[in-house]
Amino acid sequence: MRKIxxxxxxxxxxxxxAPQVTDISAAWGxxxxxxxxxxPLDAGTLKQIRELYRKLIEAENRHDLSExxxxxxxxxxxxxxxKTATPAEGNWAGFLGTDVVVExxxxxxxxxxxxxxxxxxxxxxxxxxxxxxxxxxxxxxTVAYAGQTPVPKPxxxxxxxxxxxxxxxxxxxxxxxxxxxxxx
Numbered sequence: 001m002r003k004i005x006x007x008x009x010x011x012x013x014x015x016x017x018a019p020q021v022t023d024i025s026a027a028w029g030x031x032x033x034x035x036x037x038x039x040p041l042d043a044g045t046l047k048q049i050r051e052l053y054r055k056l057i058e059a060e061n062r063h064d065l066s067e068x069x070x071x072x073x074x075x076x077x078x079x080x081x082x083k084t085a086t087p088a089e090g091n092w093a094g095f096l097g098t099d100v101v102v103e104x105x106x107x108x109x110x111x112x113x114x115x116x117x118x119x120x121x122x123x124x125x126x127x128x129x130x131x132x133x134x135x136x137x138x139x140x141x142t143v144a145y146a147g148q149t150p151v152p153k154p155x156x157x158x159x160x161x162x163x164x165x166x167x168x169x170x171x172x173x174x175x176x177x178x179x180x181x182x183x184x
Contacts, residue, residue, distance in 0.1 A: 040128065040130050041127030045127070045133070049125050049161055050135070052071065052161065052168055052170075053123070053159060056159070060114070060116055061114075061116060065106055065109065071169060072101055072170050073098065073162055073164065073170060073171045074098050075097075075171070077097075078101050079095070079171065079173070080094070080101040080104055081095070081172075081174040081175070082175070083146050083148070085107070085145075101173075107145065108143060108145045111146070112143075112144030112145070113142050113150040114141075114144070114145070115141070116141050117141075118138070118139045119139070123136070124137070128160075131163040132161065132162055133160070133161045133168070134158060134161070135160075136156065137156075138154065138155070138156055139155050139156075139175065140152035141153055141155050153177065153178070155175040157173070158173075158175075158176075159172065159173050159174075
């Protein structure tokens, strides 16, 4: 009786997995980049993410806070990594939550010049899953916030996107300052 039960479970499990195995092998035939790898997002979705990134940058450069807010993930986990108002606050920090992210962007805009200039020729978009994508671009950011001299400075910018019922939204925005090269 035990052997019959085990065989039944095995046959049932194989039967349940058959459609997924068929789908995986069909997907592998589409465009594998490495053995067994299946790109989670199609070319149209990756193009949509590129367009959203441009739209986000344009809205930030216009200081259009209401437009930027529509692109930020409505979540307490939305994250913006940026300069703090004072070194005592850590100099750089993660600002969490939609309202906090938007408020910090507003502070940046009110402080004076603030622009982001991406090198779109070097922009990369990666599908991490069917519901998560990541944009990377080298940028130059000009900002006067917290006493900074508003001159363009280089940063790698990483933006993570999540698919929501209302479309793709920015979940994280991380721009890391590149320190000056040491003297030679």
